[in-house]
Structures are given as structure tokens and as C-alpha cells.
Amino acid sequence: MTRLLIVTLGATLAIGACGTTASDTTDTTLGSENGAAAGAPAQPGVPRTTAPARPAFREVTIPAGTTLPLALTSAVASDTSAVGDAVAAELTRPITIDGRDVLPAGTPLAGVVTEVDGSGRVKGRAMIAFRFTSVRTGDAQHDVQAAPLSRLAPATKGEDATKIGIGAGAGAVVGGILGGKEGAAKGAAVGGGAGTGVVLATKGQEVRLGPGADVTTRLTAPLTVQVRTS
Numbered sequence: 001m002t003r004l005l006i007v008t009l010g011a012t013l014a015i016g017a018c019g020t021t022a023s024d025t026t027d028t029t030l031g032s033e034n035g036a037a038a039g040a041p042a043q044p045g046v047p048r049t050t051a052p053a054r055p056a057f058r059e060v061t062i063p064a065g066t067t068l069p070l071a072l073t074s075a076v077a078s079d080t081s082a083v084g085d086a087v088a089a090e091l092t093r094p095i096t097i098d099g100r101d102v103l104p105a106g107t108p109l110a111g112v113v114t115e116v117d118g119s120g121r122v123k124g125r126a127m128i129a130f131r132f133t134s135v136r137t138g139d140a141q142h143d144v145q146a147a148p149l150s151r152l153a154p155a156t157k158g159e160d161a162t163k164i165g166i167g168a169g170a171g172a173v174v175g176g177i178l179g180g181k182e183g184a185a186k187g188a189a190v191g192g193g194a195g196t197g198v199v200l201a202t203k204g205q206e207v208r209l210g211p212g213a214d215v216t217t218r219l220t221a222p223l224t225v226q227v228r229t230s
Contacts, residue, residue: 057226060102062095066219068132068146069093070109077208078118078126078153085113087130089215102227109135109144119153119204126153126206132217137225145221153205 070089088110095103111132119126129150135142209215 056229058229059224060097060100060227062097062102062219062223062225064219064221066095066223068095068109068217068219070132070215070217071211072209072213072215073108073211075208075210076113076128076130077206078116078128079206079208081113081116081128083113083116087111087113087132089132092214100227102225103135103137107135107137111146114148115150119206125155125204127151128207128209135223135225138228140226142223142225144223145219146217147220149215149217151207151209153207155204 069092071092072087072089074086074088076085076087088108090109091103091105091107094101094105095107109132111130111134113128113130115127115129117124117127127150129148131148132144132146135144
């Protein structure tokens, strides 16, 4: 009887110990989870990084024959420039297609000097020619086919004739003073020759275009560029 009571009591204690261990384990697990969910301070929400919307573009073609009004941003001159030198300019007004500015005012263009001829002493007028070959829109550069531009120095024939006339008249006056009519005739011939010498020894005018000079070219082939739509 005593032995049976001891066995029964031992079994009861064992069962109680097992029940307590399982309960404690369960409570600890739940408590740990609840502590992380409720007891811990709430973490601020991390904002979702949204990539900025990429701008949209569409291609627009500027037809051949379109006039490009420009202002030089570099200087060119018949007495200082050489073939191959860079030339720069910018649009003075926008190029508009279907009511939209395809090339805004200030759009830069680049080109090169293609021909140079300085002023000659005996004959020949100074000239310079250049052509624009590219345009920059945003971060893109586009090749351009445009008509060449040239500038020719003004003729000086009237000035030359005046110089010769002055030389002849001055010679006649000096000759007349020194030797009467015969001296005047000789003096006129000498004076005329002297005037001609002045003309032959004097170079004509050069062509010089500085920054801000207005020039105009036109497209000889269509130009396709990308225009931002958003």
C-alpha cells in the first residue's frame, strides 16, 4: 500500500513537472514574439525610393531649306584666320515646327573656316568662307549640312582713282610753279605715276567679323533632332 502510494505520488509529480515545462516553453516563445511585436518601439516606416520619371522625347525633322539666323560667338578674319579654324555661333531666334520650339534661341552651332584669301596689293579683294557642320541640343550633338557662308571685302576702285587723281593734280601744281606750262605737264605725269604707286603699295580692306556679327545660313539636308515632350 505504501509502495503503491509512493509510485502514484511520483507519477503525479512527474506529470506536473512535464506540464509546467511545456507551458513555460510555450509562454516564453509567445512572450518573445509578443515582445518583438508589441513591447519593442515601433520602427519608423522606410520610405520607398521611387525612381524619378525619365523624360520622354520624340524625333522631329527640320526640313531642308530652313533658314538658320545666327550670331557669331567667335571671330573670323581674312588676315588672321586659316583654313580649318573653328567657327562658333548661336541661333538668334528659335526654329519652330508645328508650334513647338525644336531648336531654341541660343542653340550653339559649330563649324570651320573653308577658304581664306587676304587682300592683295595689285589685285584681288580679301574674302573668307566658312561652313557650319554641327549643332548641339541638350547633351546630344548632331551633324548639320548647311550652305557655306562667305564674305568679300568691298572694292576700292573709287578710292584708288581718287588717289591717282590727287597724285596727278599735286604734281601739276608743283611742276607749274617750277617750270611753267611745260613743267606743269611733266609734273602731272610724275604726279600721276606717284599716285599709281601709292595705290599699288596699299593693300585693300580685309574682312573681319567679330562676336555678335549676324550671319544667316540654311539647311541643305533635313536635320532630325530629339525634342523633349515631358
